[in-house]
Amino acid sequence: MPETATEQRQAAIADPGAAGAAEHRLRAHVETLERRLRKRDEQRRAMLHIMGDLSEFNKRLANQRKAMLHVLADYEQDRRRLARQTERLDSSRRALLHILQDSHQDKLRLEASRKAMIHIMGDLRETTAEMQRREQELRDKQEQLVQAGKLATLGELTTGVAHELNNPLNNIGLFVGNAVDLIELAVTEKEQIVGELDHAMQQVSKATEIISHLRTFGRAAPVSREPTSLRDAIERALSLMREQLRLRDIEVTVDLGAEDPVVVGNAIQLEQVFINLLTNARDAVAESPRKQIRIAAAAGGGAVEVSLADSGHGIPPGLERRIFDPFFTTKEVGKGTGLGLSITYGIINEHGGTISVVSPPGEGATFFIHLPLAPPDPEETDP
Amino acid sequence: MTTTMSVLIVDDDPALLQALPQALRLRMGGVTVETADSAAAALERIAVQDYDAVVTDIKMPGMDGLALLAEIRTRRPDTPTLIITGHGENELVVRALRGGACDFIQKPIDRGYFVAALYRAIRAHALNRKVKERQLALESCAEELERLVQKLERQPRAVPGPAE
Numbered sequence: 138m139p140e141t142a143t144e145q146r147q148a149a150i151a152d153p154g155a156a157g158a159a160e161h162r163l164r165a166h167v168e169t170l171e172r173r174l175r176k177r178d179e180q181r182r183a184m185l186h187i188m189g190d191l192s193e194f195n196k197r198l199a200n201q202r203k204a205m206l207h208v209l210a211d212y213e214q215d216r217r218r219l220a221r222q223t224e225r226l227d228s229s230r231r232a233l234l235h236i237l238q239d240s241h242q243d244k245l246r247l248e249a250s251r252k253a254m255i256h257i258m259g260d261l262r263e264t265t266a267e268m269q270r271r272e273q274e275l276r277d278k279q280e281q282l283v284q285a286g287k288l289a290t291l292g293e294l295t296t297g298v299a300h301e302l303n304n305p306l307n308n309i310g311l312f313v314g315n316a317v318d319l320i321e322l323a324v325t326e327k328e329q330i331v332g333e334l335d336h337a338m339q340q341v342s343k344a345t346e347i348i349s350h351l352r353t354f355g356r357a358a359p360v361s362r363e364p365t366s367l368r369d370a371i372e373r374a375l376s377l378m379r380e381q382l383r384l385r386d387i388e389v390t391v392d393l394g395a396e397d398p399v400v401v402g403n404a405i406q407l408e409q410v411f412i413n414l415l416t417n418a419r420d421a422v423a424e425s426p427r428k429q430i431r432i433a434a435a436a437g438g439g440a441v442e443v444s445l446a447d448s449g450h451g452i453p454p455g456l457e458r459r460i461f462d463p464f465f466t467t468k469e470v471g472k473g474t475g476l477g478l479s480i481t482y483g484i485i486n487e488h489g490g491t492i493s494v495v496s497p498p499g500e501g502a503t504f505f506i507h508l509p510l511a512p513p514d515p516e517e518t519d520p
Numbered sequence: 521m522t523t524t525m526s527v528l529i530v531d532d533d534p535a536l537l538q539a540l541p542q543a544l545r546l547r548m549g550g551v552t553v554e555t556a557d558s559a560a561a562a563l564e565r566i567a568v569q570d571y572d573a574v575v576t577d578i579k580m581p582g583m584d585g586l587a588l589l590a591e592i593r594t595r596r597p598d599t600p601t602l603i604i605t606g607h608g609e610n611e612l613v614v615r616a617l618r619g620g621a622c623d624f625i626q627k628p629i630d631r632g633y634f635v636a637a638l639y640r641a642i643r644a645h646a647l648n649r650k651v652k653e654r655q656l657a658l659e660s661c662a663e664e665l666e667r668l669v670q671k672l673e674r675q676p677r678a679v680p681g682p683a684e
Contacts, residue, residue, distance in 0.1 A: 300579065303606055304533050307628040311539035314631050318546040333542070340535055386581050 283360060283406070286480035290409050291355055294377060294416070298351065301380045305344040312337035350377060353405065360403050364511045367398045367407065367441060371432060374411035382419060387428040398434055398441040401511045402488045410484050413477040414445045414504055421449025421502060439510050446503040452496040460494065525642050526552040526569065530562040530576035530588065531604070540575075540629070547635045559583035563591055566599070572642045575602045575625070578612055586612075586619055593620045598648060600641035604629065
């Protein structure tokens with residue numbers, strides 16, 4: 138270009154007419170140049186802007202890098218923490234695994250225990266059935282024992298009762314024989330014959346009374362419980378024993394007070410209690426100079442206390458408890474079964490009562506029986 | 521044998537004291553029967569009367585038949601005593617016989633046996649009594665004779681016998 142501009146100026150010098158044209162062209166050229174210069178300047182400025190922006194950007198980048206470094210450090214820390222946590226988790230996992238294993242074993246053991254339990258349950262069921270069978274057996278045996286006890290009591294009574302029966306039988310024979318004689322002698326007074334036969338009848342009813350009492354006593358009946366008069370039980374026992382006590386000169390005093398204590402129980406068994414105690418007292422006073430048996434009763438506070446005291450030799454110290462043991466006897470061989478007092482103890486126990494004995498040295502023995510009174514009969518208490 | 525016999529029956533059973541005397545009155549003619557309901561009462565009667573026989577039960581309250589028997593043996597050794605025992609009480613029977621009982625009767629009482637035993641006892645008693653009476657009479661006779669002999673021996677031979 139400059140070559141062209143120079144050429145043009147030379148051409149302009151060479152040709153003045155041409156010089157104007159050349160100038161014009163030059164001017165245009167300068168303008169173009171100036172335009173280009175401005176443009177370039179603009180571009181430079183734009184570039185400067187861009188450079189500034191870049192620098193700004195660069196700074197920001199650096200900042201971001203620094204931030205990134207921080208982030209990286211944080212990340213690193215996090216990563217380490219995570220690693221530690223992973224480790225911890227791992228050990229927890231392992232522990233958990235152990236626990237799981239243990240629990241599995243526990244479960245196995247539980248299963249085994251459950252099976253064992255089922256076996257035990259089966260055994261238990263069998264045992265329960267066996268127990269029930271045994272219980273039934275025991276009940277049967279107990280009833281047999283009650284019966285055996287009554288028979289034992291009867292056995293101790295036999296001698297006296299035989300004597301008691303022999304007397305009315307003997308008298309019957311004599312009265313009837315007299316009647317026969319009167320008829321054979323052709324006695325005309327009928328009253329005399331009837332009188333003899335009446336006497337015989339009285340003796341028959343006396344014997345019948347004894348026999349029926351013994352039969353009631355010895356009968357194997359279910360042991361029922363009903364309101365029972367204690368006075369009646371004592372009177373019945375005394376009626377069976379009276380002859381034996383009378384023949385031995387044993388004085389019996391009975392003081393039951395004004396009222397009639399009623400207990401819930403079995404009349405026969407309660408009678409048995411007093412027969413046993415009277416038999417015991419009868420033998421206890423056998424060698425005593427003063428033969429006495431005292432029966433007393435006092436009711437109060439929903440219970441009745443019956444005491445039976447004898448004037449016998451008493452119970453040697455230390456034996457007060459043993460006398461209620463079965464087959465324990467201080468009597469000679471063949472004299473006592475050793476069952477009487479143990480049967481008595483059993484009966485009183487079954488009736489919800491207690492029996493005890495007091496025997497101060499040098500005095501006779503006193504048996505105390507506590508029995509709960511029967512609840513009052515509403516019909517009787519009504520005025 | 522005396523025509524009126526007296527018997528004492530001792531027992532604690534009032535029915536027997538009714539039946540037995542009646543049986544005796546019916547079976548034994550001319551017998552007087554008295555009763556006592558205890559050994560003590562029997563001893564009171566014995567003190568005032570000599571019975572031809574005493575019949576006592578062996579089992580009685582208070583003094584029993586054996587003790588009564590012993591008392592009778594000391595107070596009236598000649599009175600025959602019969603003992604009533606229960607059936608099969610052999611030991612008591614032996615003790616009674618050793619104690620001087622004349623016989624024993626077992627319950628239940630067989631009237632025929634009882635009456636026979638009582639008759640036997642009474643007859644024996646009566647015979648004993650007769651023997652004693654005769655013996656006494658004989659003794660007195662013998663004494664009389666003795667006295668006569670002595671008297672005769674003391675007399676001088678003033679009256680010569682025809683033989684001399």
